[in-house]
Amino acid sequence: MSEEGDIKEIAKSKRDWEGSTLKRSLDALPERRKAFTTTSSAPIDRLYTPDDTPDFDYFKKLGLPGEYPFTRGVHPTLYRSKLWTMRMFSGFGTAEETNARYKYLLEHGETGLSVAFDFPTLYGYDTDHTMARGEFGKCGVAISSLKDMEILFGGIPLDEISTSMTINGPAPVVWAMYIAAAERQGIPSTNIRGTIQNDILKEYIAQKSYIFPPEPSMRLIVDTFEFGSKEVPLWNTVSISGYHIREAGSTAVQELAFTLADGFEYVRAAKERGLDVDDFAPRLSFFFNAHNDLFEEIAKYRAARRIWARELKETFGAKNPRSWWMRFHTQTAGCSLTAQQPENNIVRVAIQAIAAVLGGTQSLHTNSMDEAYAVPSAKAVKIALRTQQIIAHESGVANTIDPLGGSYFVEYLTDRMEEESYEYFDKIEKLGGVIPALKKGFFQKEIARAAYRYQKETDDKERIIVGVNEYVEKKPIEIALVDMDPEGERKHLDRLNRLKKERDQKETERSLDRLRRAAEGEENVMPFILDCVKAHATLGETCGVLREVFGEYTEPIIY
């Protein structure tokens, strides 16, 4: 940015300014608070100048978009060629109700699908399991079989749209259902595009929808990498996610560092299996949160791209530039939404979405204003989608690439978050790696501490949340919530029971037996799971076999 002499000159004039112009101003009008911090409680100075990044080297730190180290973006034209994918995370009730919601969103300009499953589905249970009590269709759609999956995408051509599925423990089974549903539409697995979240490490750390212990889970993930690179080449076999880490209460740096550490762990595991890094790394994708603090979020995305590119190239020896690309999805922060004065959430979401776009996201979900109550109503979700469209077409932020590149503040923050991430990588390595660290509760403790601090700061009004601890209104909240079919659960269970009666029971059982043997051995389980799904084994039955072979995980209790 500047020559060494210039930086000394700037540092000197800054000191002079502090003693004169600034001092006079502070004497007359002190600052509003003693310290200013980000949403993550990180300190922020009043002014940044070139002497805050004295080692700045344009080509080493930033480069050009589409070129190493990709700080400015993975695509040379970014949104000038193609806008980000507008992908609204949706699902509730029955497959029919969610299918109608998808069609509604597509009709209003959504450009990608994203499936939210209910809790029983997330844990690999059918709706008739005891643990499913009260959960049917509540925070996602219930999918117990291939039949449900076919209804979910009925009338939606799966070779024309990409689909992201937030599924982790049972990811191989749900992915197999999607592959089979596409096949029944006449679309081969080589033509479908999309993403399975399939990021089990952050489940143990934050989201908690794990099923099996870490070791067999890692095997399943590498199985999906291997199967995907051969059979489903356009599919992202994992979405390495910081979103849930942040929602659980982490800071932005923790989100960044823990997510990248998880990513490195997957690369290591796949390389240990003998896979070539350039065969699977181009299909690794990421998923980050967009919280309220605009600049902190933008710096996070930029640092993420730079670190990933460097590590894939230098530590893991990837040769294909596609392997160095960090492509990511962003979702605005659910935890930032307030139940109080819910309309204000529209504004929060707009700010967060702008952070994601300025940070160069590949796809984006914007939350609906009513999500502190329930899954969104049709009206609320449409406003959330329209927010993206307004940012894309009216705000001008999509016209140029990485518009904040070169900002003294943003470059300083990007560097600082990168450094702090490496401090976390060292700590994790000292604990023996990600899996030993999570078994010891390292991540969970770090996150719990940050979450508690955030709440204390809110309670003490060190941070102001409009409508919650300031500008409070006592009047009752009037907001129309989503309408769900009260008969949905019965209809779903009827279909499940009918399926079990009508299928070729012997064939179903044979496919499950073959899966059991494969899981007990060392073969890739994906082809066997696909056979189970096609033989109409249910989600619960298929995961049940894997539960028997692999056992279930119980987490250490930490708060």
Place this chain on the structure above:
Amino acid sequence: MTKLRVLVAKPGLDGHDRGAKVVARALRDSGVEVIYTGLHQTPEQIVEAAIQEDVDAIGMSCLSGAHMTLFKTVMDILKEKGIDDIVVTCGGIIPDEDVTKLKEMGIAAVFGPGTPLRDIVDFHRKIAGK
């Protein structure tokens, strides 16, 4: 006075444990003896733990939307067993219309989103004072 004992519980499959953990820690810091069940507890397990641990109060958290089924089942089991000396509270993503119904079931307090920790701590101090 003996220390107040509170069971913080996560019924059902919901994995959102941020709130439960923050509340557990705030209560612990205020001098309450906290027992946290961890995730994925059935209503039966929660009541069993409350009896085993001889608690004065149960605080349940659910953000999945299954609260009306799961909280009600806990209240039904307590009633069946004739237990009426445990104060039950809850929190999570709970629409206003459900708050009234939960109170009718005998749940003493519903701590919704945005509740300051001190309100929850004060509520439990009052129980301890009784």
